[in-house]
Amino acid sequence: MNEAKLKEAKTKPANTANTTGANAANGKSGRRSKSSPPPVRIFSLGGIGEIGKNMYGIEYKNEIVIVDAGLKFPDSRLSGIDYIIPDISYLTQNQHKIKGLFLTHGHEDHIGALPFVLRQLSVPVYGGALTIGLVRAKLEEYRMLGEVKLHVFDENDRFDYQQLSVHFFRTTHSIPDAYGIVIDTPYGAVVHTGDFKFDFTPEDKPANLFKMASVGGEGVLALLADSTNSEKEGFTPSERRVGGAILEAFRQCDGRILFATFASNVHRLQQVVDAAMQCNRKIVVIGRSMEKVFAIGQDLGYIRVPEGMLVDVKHIDRYEDRQILIVCTGSQGEPNAALSRIASGAHRSVQIYPGDTVIFSSSPIPGNGQNVNRSIDMLMRAGAHVIYGSIFDIHTSGHGCREDLKLMLSFIRPKFFIPIHGEYRMLLSHKNLALQTGLTEDRVFVMNIGDTLSVYRNRAKRGRTIPAGEVFISNGEMRLNEDELVEERMELAQEGIVVVVMTVDSRTGKILSGPDIVTRGFVYMQDARPLLRRAEAALRRSLNRMGEKETYSQKLWLRTTQQVMRRYFQREVGRTPHIMPSVLEV
């Protein structure tokens, strides 16, 4: 297989040797190369100044390597929007330069945008075994599997292009097969850590500290590193500790156990399986993504479940409560996830009853706190004993805290540092850490998406900015202009809408029927009939009055209707609904 991949990569330079792309970027670097040597350009299309939709690019001359293609979940104000993904127009303009899209690991904020990115870009995708497994399942859902080249890499692989060369080092995170990515350039290596923490007692393969050290030893030009926990002191606790806590918690239960965690946290799932085994419990898996991960995880050998231990939810009643462990999604209180439906009594086959214990093995992602609390309260009202929050060590983060981050900086010892993967204050706090480790102000760059950093052998400077922003996904469709739609929707949601319709004789301007007023979300119709009838009468009067002096034009009638209605409702109910007049002509 490695042969195959290497060959595949080796052959690439040939068929991408053309440099005829006459686009700005290319032209620039082309011109520059005559005078000064061209820079290595580093940019982000998502993931800095925010948590989510990670996507980074490393560009040198006519070659671009992309790292990750993630999505972000919108906050509750963005009604009707399912995901947010990066604007990749810079990449579509430079399609011919792109060598490959390399995935650091299999979390949604790093792979979730792929189905949409791959509709616009034709580019081979590389990732660890589990990562590619998850990507394959995702592309299957979108019926795109046929169109895309997927390649599994491991630590010993290396992909050589004309100027750039890509290799990897294994890290530890809350999902197996998490890798740091090294892009060798003529000026030295650019290192992207992916998401990581230093877990010295991991549940699967250890991080490759030796390779990190040797990469650092050979001289690193620039480091891009995960800033998520840069505000938190100390080292992030090992996943191993959680295993013990889970078993401890299970031992104290004699009723059913419901265990909710991130479906993607395969280590956690293995720990749950192991603990269930020791407590002689059968496992019922509920929730689409949880079932998916259990399937993929077992296929690829990342989750080992003893024969006959998994039980279909249909057969749950064949067992006593103390023999049952339900593993489910919903640890973030997502309204449609399994646990939320169970908590609210909306799940078809599982209800909560006294004696149940529910374990939240997760911490709420910022913004989800209220949903999680709502779930917890509903479960408690139903009589469940709920274990959550910092009680017990039932969860640990997958992201390194300040000591982890210092250790990474010390291993890699970059000339230039770019904190990534975090909101602005996390990036700043990571910057300050970097300064503590000896980097100087002029060598640390806190960037925004769309900024480019031009890096030379011994200096770096901010370059021109490239297009970057948010693309909304709703019902599986990209909606570039959705932001304006969303504004309209928010406006509708603020005060509701008033529709005013009438038929007018286009010759005389005489109103033949209407005006009729209908509203939605504005006033409670039953109560408001009189109000609306009065409004209609008032409007008819003013339009007729106008008809006497002005000659009719649809535009004028529409504008007047707008004005009259806005003033009327402002005066009568002190509110300004969105007014939609339409004047039909006969």
Place this chain on the structure above:
Amino acid sequence: MNEAKLKEAKTKPANTANTTGANAANGKSGRRSKSSPPPVRIFSLGGIGEIGKNMYGIEYKNEIVIVDAGLKFPDSRLSGIDYIIPDISYLTQNQHKIKGLFLTHGHEDHIGALPFVLRQLSVPVYGGALTIGLVRAKLEEYRMLGEVKLHVFDENDRFDYQQLSVHFFRTTHSIPDAYGIVIDTPYGAVVHTGDFKFDFTPEDKPANLFKMASVGGEGVLALLADSTNSEKEGFTPSERRVGGAILEAFRQCDGRILFATFASNVHRLQQVVDAAMQCNRKIVVIGRSMEKVFAIGQDLGYIRVPEGMLVDVKHIDRYEDRQILIVCTGSQGEPNAALSRIASGAHRSVQIYPGDTVIFSSSPIPGNGQNVNRSIDMLMRAGAHVIYGSIFDIHTSGHGCREDLKLMLSFIRPKFFIPIHGEYRMLLSHKNLALQTGLTEDRVFVMNIGDTLSVYRNRAKRGRTIPAGEVFISNGEMRLNEDELVEERMELAQEGIVVVVMTVDSRTGKILSGPDIVTRGFVYMQDARPLLRRAEAALRRSLNRMGEKETYSQKLWLRTTQQVMRRYFQREVGRTPHIMPSVLEV
């Protein structure tokens, strides 16, 4: 003044001695009193199972005493709703029984509903000096000051009615003049703690431990106690510690300081004034509610500011940066608060520049986390140094943690215990504390709003439930049916709206003009014109086709339009907008 109040209270029994109210509650208790003695009924109309809109009632025979009338802030999904207040229909039905409305302290979640409650109830309002000061300002805003009887009480006051009698003990909280309320009944005292923590080094008057102890010593029937921090271990740190931390933080700044905290935290404001004095800084107060509290606080002597220390924002440029301290609202990231407008550059007279230090002296209320982070990031981007979160001791909670709560339980030693002021899991955790202090399961009642607890001398049982729920306030108006409106709005916000209008000859059913389709929040108009034109054509065809077999009726035409359009858009764009057809007849 005390005389006045006492007289006022004394005279009350006379003019409320009538028991002619033939409503259910009264009738019931009437019947009951023949057989068994009537119970003391305890109920909540808001504040249990939630944080906010606190309102409690203690009822015996023909007397009701109300404690607090608070509001709750809606989460972001409730577009267009400003506040949520309790449904008080039970009280309006029993108006004749109500003796008084007693306020524990001046926070919005305890006094915020007054302007709306007092439109429906005529009842005298009692509170501590600062509380009444804040209520007066609030009623002035709503131009209701004339209509309402407001009375200031202090610890030595006692209000005697026929059966019930009300007195108070001072507690410590994050606002001065916080009181616990004691309602003496024939079966013993019912004690409502209000919001409290035990602060042994408070910034103003200490809690009256002696009175708590003596109330407890005389035998307490039932205790209702604040559960907000019942999940948190230990004692809540004293406000005094914060004073030191603030001064420490100020000393490290040589640029401008912006200090954001809850306007209502008068102690905190005094600490800020004191620290500013020691650092020779002038104070600029920004934000409506902050200005209000500074005014009221100074009037009533709760905030002492040296002559000439307060500077109008207009004159801010007369001073050097190191001489300026800006105290402002917005510590919760509220989008329209002063600090948020300053952070986003939208404030008319104050902008952030490098060298500024911004201090968040607060912790985000659940649900506000993202807004706070957004503000912090904006401020940092503008170049400010931001102090927030647990860094330094720049904030402490006003609510007691587990040790505070145990101490209160030990002082009061109630026969029966009702945890209040908290979401369900907080109530449960408070219940478990009570069990640890020796109360038995059958004497602790976790209730819902609308539940009533019937308490006798030595037993208590759940009684019938009474009406309770949420009333939405938008633009200062109560909207009892707002929930349905809000549903309509959310629907609009989900997929947008499609308006279809046409003029039809009511005799023939022939379409004279239209159908015209206009949309909002559904599709991006520029892109969608062709789609909409096709939809219009499709609709015209099906209506004409129908016109050939069916005889025209507006109803039928409307229904058909609904169906055709829903199917059409489902098929064409896979979405189901809210469809509003209107058929005009000539």
